Amino acid sequence: MDFDLFVIGGGSAGVRCARIAAGHGARVGVAEERHWGGTCVNIGCVPKKLLVQAGEYGAWADDAIGFGWTIQKDSHDWGKLIAAKDREIGRLEGIYRKLLTGAGATVFDGRAVFVDPHTVEIAGKRITAENIVIATGGYPERLDIPGADLGIVSDDAFFLKTMPRHIVMVGSGYIAVEFAGIFRALGAEVHLVYRQPLPLRGFDQDIRESMAEALLAQGIILHPGATPEKLEAAGDRRVLSIGGGRTLTTDLVFFATGRRANVGGLGLEKAGVALNAKNAIQVDDQLRTSQPHIYAMGDVTDRVNLTPVATAEGHALADSLFGDNPRTVSLRNIPSAVFTTPPVASVGLTEEQASALGPVDIYLTRFTPMRHNLSGRGRKTTMKLVVDKATQKVVGAHMLGEDAAEIIQGIAIAVVMGATKADFDRTIGIHPTAAEEFVTLRTRTRTTDLAKAAE
Numbered sequence: 001m002d003f004d005l006f007v008i009g010g011g012s013a014g015v016r017c018a019r020i021a022a023g024h025g026a027r028v029g030v031a032e033e034r035h036w037g038g039t040c041v042n043i044g045c046v047p048k049k050l051l052v053q054a055g056e057y058g059a060w061a062d063d064a065i066g067f068g069w070t071i072q073k074d075s076h077d078w079g080k081l082i083a084a085k086d087r088e089i090g091r092l093e094g095i096y097r098k099l100l101t102g103a104g105a106t107v108f109d110g111r112a113v114f115v116d117p118h119t120v121e122i123a124g125k126r127i128t129a130e131n132i133v134i135a136t137g138g139y140p141e142r143l144d145i146p147g148a149d150l151g152i153v154s155d156d157a158f159f160l161k162t163m164p165r166h167i168v169m170v171g172s173g174y175i176a177v178e179f180a181g182i183f184r185a186l187g188a189e190v191h192l193v194y195r196q197p198l199p200l201r202g203f204d205q206d207i208r209e210s211m212a213e214a215l216l217a218q219g220i221i222l223h224p225g226a227t228p229e230k231l232e233a234a235g236d237r238r239v240l241s242i243g244g245g246r247t248l249t250t251d252l253v254f255f256a257t258g259r260r261a262n263v264g265g266l267g268l269e270k271a272g273v274a275l276n277a278k279n280a281i282q283v284d285d286q287l288r289t290s291q292p293h294i295y296a297m298g299d300v301t302d303r304v305n306l307t308p309v310a311t312a313e314g315h316a317l318a319d320s321l322f323g324d325n326p327r328t329v330s331l332r333n334i335p336s337a338v339f340t341t342p343p344v345a346s347v348g349l350t351e352e353q354a355s356a357l358g359p360v361d362i363y364l365t366r367f368t369p370m371r372h373n374l375s376g377r378g379r380k381t382t383m384k385l386v387v388d389k390a391t392q393k394v395v396g397a398h399m400l401g402e403d404a405a406e407i408i409q410g411i412a413i414a415v416v417m418g419a420t421k422a423d424f425d426r427t428i429g430i431h432p433t434a435a436e437e438f439v440t441l442r443t444r445t446r447t448t449d450l451a452k453a454a455e
């Protein structure tokens with residue numbers, strides 16, 4: 001065999017797995033056909049956050065007036081922002097490639113396709129490996145409606161030559177609300193079209209309600225309960241039919257309607273690797289596919305599609321195979337954030353999920369952050385703890401408000417450790433912060449027991 005481990009895909013999961021395995025002394029090869037670092041570094045989390053930050057500066061300039069500043073704000077230069085973003089992403093991509101070669105892995109710039117269960121082919125060259133990892137990620141999917149190709153997806157959004165003045169976002173998941181916030185903060189008129197009554201299905205109900213309010217407060221126009229039917233061109237403009245005879249005419253339609261596992265054209269049938277009902281690679285808790293020496297991890301398995309999960313899986317597999325440290329990654333209590341303005345972050349169970357298991361005490365607070373009493377910006381913070389009534393363990397923490405992601409990361413440690421409400425209560429706050437609210441929530445808002453209600 002040419003390698004002990006061959007990794008297909010140089011994204012978050014693949015790079016970590018290859019790098020750690022090489023560090024353990026394994027002979028490792030990695031193939032990447034597009035960009036090192038994968039979706040997160042190139043067309044996902046990292047450039048997205050830079051665009052979010054670009055939007056925040058504009059709002060801060062407005063808010064500063066309430067603090068005595070006189071600020072002259074000119075229009076935003078999208079081209080300059082994208083050029084700066086491209087320079088930074090180029091730098092990071094180089095670092096990811098170097099991390100691999102520095103660790104002693106052999107990198108292949110090209111597409112790897114299975115020829116048989118131990119052999120892949122890259123640009124006509126055959127390579128054999130004892131173990132193979134599939135970490136090919138996912139891709140954004142348009143809705144299956146006539147004219148969908150006239151719209152864009154997140155891959156395209158990072159390379160727009162100019163920023164359209166009028167944008168329709170389709171969907172209300174992570175990507176839809178994040179990009180709605182970005183474009184609005186940079187000055188566009190933004191419409192959010194979604195089929196649910198509230199955005200962010202799957203998040204806690206109070207957070208979803210607060211998110212709808214926050215989007216409206218930002219000036220985003222919401223179209224709940226809408227079903228896109230077709231997309232047509234009218235010269236340079238686009239006309240989206242959203243049901244009930246309603247249409248929206250816009251410069252740009254952006255589909256943020258979910259992602260699919262990237263399994264096409266890999267020769268998986270030749271490798272004997274099976275897919276599941278979601279057309280993603282089926283794995284067990286050791287990340288093993290239906291072929292025991294072939295593993296899959298990250299978005300290509302379509303379980304929890306988050307970068308830190310992918311990197312944790314890559315690290316765990318490398319340690320298990322070559323580091324004499326067999327271990328798995330728990331998919332419970334994974335914190336995550338939505339980088340809207342303000343952001344949302346949560347860890348653990350929602351009130352709905354937890355109360356379906358048994359009674360829960362809810363502690364909920366909404367307030368205007370101190371800063372905005374002077375800035376005059378109508379922005380509220382929502383914070384919520386979900387506490388198991390029987391054990392008094394905090395089983396969920398949710399926040400919409402400035403710095404939510406930074407705050408919930410710390411709270412997540414307590415939740416993962418099984419902290420109780422009393423542990424939160426005996427923790428002294430840091431004053432004055434928003435975060436201290438999580439340790440000063442004295443009055444129970446309500447007790448919910450969906451399990452009993454369902455009886």
Ligand code: NDP
Binds near residue numbers: 173174259
């Ligand atoms: P999501 O699954 O979060 O949201 C998809 C959206 O598309 C939902 O609003 C969904 O509506 C809607 N949709 C799907 N199918 C249809 C349909 N046929 N008709 C109308 N609407 C439809 O996907 P995203 O594309 O936003 O993001 C993909 C994944 O990427 C996320 O799940 C997340 O794991 C990851 N991600 C994480 C980020 C972070 O951590 N900050 C940022 C960006 C992405 P409905 O709710 O009704 O199903």
